[in-house]
Amino acid sequence: MIPLARPVMEKEEKEAVMRVMDSGMLAHGPEVENFEKEFAEYSGVKHGAAVSNGTSAIHLALAALDVGPGDEVITTSFSFIASATPILFLGAKPVFVDIDPRTFNIDPKKISEAITDKTRAIIPVHLYGQCADMDGVLKAAGDVPVLDDCAQAHGSLYKGKKAGSMGLAGMFSFYPTKNMTTGEGGMVVSNDLGFIEKIRILRNHGQVARYDHLSIGYNLRMTSLAAAIGRTQLEKLEGKNELRKRNAHLLTEGLGPIKGIETPFIQEGNEPVFHQYTVKILKGRDEVARKLTEKGIGNKVFYPTTIPSSPAMKPYVNNTFPVAEECCRQVISLPVHPLVTPDDIDTIVDTIREIMEG
Numbered sequence: 001m002i003p004l005a006r007p008v009m010e011k012e013e014k015e016a017v018m019r020v021m022d023s024g025m026l027a028h029g030p031e032v033e034n035f036e037k038e039f040a041e042y043s044g045v046k047h048g049a050a051v052s053n054g055t056s057a058i059h060l061a062l063a064a065l066d067v068g069p070g071d072e073v074i075t076t077s078f079s080f081i082a083s084a085t086p087i088l089f090l091g092a093k094p095v096f097v098d099i100d101p102r103t104f105n106i107d108p109k110k111i112s113e114a115i116t117d118k119t120r121a122i123i124p125v126h127l128y129g130q131c132a133d134m135d136g137v138l139k140a141a142g143d144v145p146v147l148d149d150c151a152q153a154h155g156s157l158y159k160g161k162k163a164g165s166m167g168l169a170g171m172f173s174f175y176p177t178k179n180m181t182t183g184e185g186g187m188v189v190s191n192d193l194g195f196i197e198k199i200r201i202l203r204n205h206g207q208v209a210r211y212d213h214l215s216i217g218y219n220l221r222m223t224s225l226a227a228a229i230g231r232t233q234l235e236k237l238e239g240k241n242e243l244r245k246r247n248a249h250l251l252t253e254g255l256g257p258i259k260g261i262e263t264p265f266i267q268e269g270n271e272p273v274f275h276q277y278t279v280k281i282l283k284g285r286d287e288v289a290r291k292l293t294e295k296g297i298g299n300k301v302f303y304p305t306t307i308p309s310s311p312a313m314k315p316y317v318n319n320t321f322p323v324a325e326e327c328c329r330q331v332i333s334l335p336v337h338p339l340v341t342p343d344d345i346d347t348i349v350d351t352i353r354e355i356m357e358g
C-alpha cells in the first residue's frame with residue numbers, strides 16, 4: 001500500500017519531546033514562545049500566537065476582530081468545513097463564493113460581488129498548498145481585513161511572498177497530515193502586534209495578568225510538548241517541501257499524457273508546496289478511486305461536497321456554486337508526501353494508465 005499521508009517522526013522529534021518532559025514545563029512556556037518566534041520569522045511576519053489547532057486559529061483571528069452577530073464573513077465554497085465553522089461559532093453569517101476551476105481557490109471576481117457593508121473579514125484558503133490569487137483577493141477586499149487560511153500551505157510562495165504574510169493574518173494547522181505537524185496544533189501569524197496580543201489573551205481565558213480577566217476567553221493554548229515537536233518539524237520543512245515538489249513534478253510528467261486526467265494547474269508566480277497532489281478525472285472518478293484502492297494506491301477525495309451544501313451551512317445559503325460542485329465530482333488526491341519514492345510514482349502512474357486506458 002502506498003499511503004496518501006504519513007507523518008514523519010524521527011529521532012529529533014523524540015528528543016525534543018523528552019527535553020520538555022524532563023523540564024517539567026508541559027503547558028505554555030518558553031518552548032511555545034520560541035516556536036511562535038521561529039514560525040513567524042519563517043513565514044515572513046513579525047509575530048505568532050500558537051494555539052490548540054487550525055480551527056481555533058481561525059476562530060481566534062475572527063474573535064480578535066470582534067466578529068459577531070449581524071456580521072458577514074466571506075469564504076470559499078470548496079475547502080474543509082473548518083474554514084467556515086468558526087464564523088458560525090461567533091454568531092456571524094458565512095457568505096460563500098465560488099472558485100477558479102483551475103486552481104480550486106476562491107475567485108476574486110466573486111468576492112467583489114459578495115461584499116456588503118456588513119462584511120467584516122474575508123478568508124481565502126490556499127488549497128492543496130497553492131496560494132489563492134492574493135493580488136485579486138486583496139484588491140477585491142479593499143479595507144476589509146483578509147485572514148488567510150494557510151492550513152495546507154506552510155512555506156507556499158506567491159510572487160516570492162510566503163503564505164500568511166500578505167493579508168492581516170495567516171492561520172495555520174499542524175494536524176498530522178499537514179506539511180509539518182505538532183500532533184494537534186495551530187498558529188496565527190501577523191505583523192500586527194495588537195491583533196496577536198488580543199489572540200494571546202483570548203486563547204488564555206481572557207487573562208492579561210494572573211487572575212486578571214479582561215474579557216471572556218477560551219482555553220485554546222498549545223502545549224510545550226507540541227511546540228517542541230513543531231520547532232523540530234519546522235527545521236525540516238523546506239527539505240520535506242522540496243521532496244513534495246519533486247514528487248509532484250514526476251507525477252505530472254507521468255500523468256500528463258494520459259487522456260481524461262487534468263494534472264494540477266500552477267498559477268503564474270506561485271510556488272505551491274503540494275500539501276495534496278490533486279488531479280481531475282473528467283469522467284468516472286469514483287470508479288477510478290475504487291480501483292486505485294483495490295490496487296494499493298492510497299487516494300482520497302478532498303472534498304466530495306461543497307461546504308455550503310452541508311446541513312449546518314444550508315440555512316445561510318441561497319445561491320449555487322457550479323464550479324465547486326463540478327470539482328467535487330472530479331477531484332482526487334494521490335500520494336505526494338515526502339516518503340513517496342520515484343519508484344512509487346512509477347507504480348502510481350502505471351496503475352492509473354492501466355485503469356484509464358485498460
Ligand SMILES: Cc1ncc(COP(=O)(O)O)c(C=O)c1O
Pocket residue numbers: 053054055056079080082083125149151152173174175185186
Ligand atoms: C483548509 C483547512 N482549514 C482548516 C483546517 C482545520 O485545522 P485543524 O484540523 O488543525 O483544526 C484544516 C485542517 O484540517 C484545513 O485543511
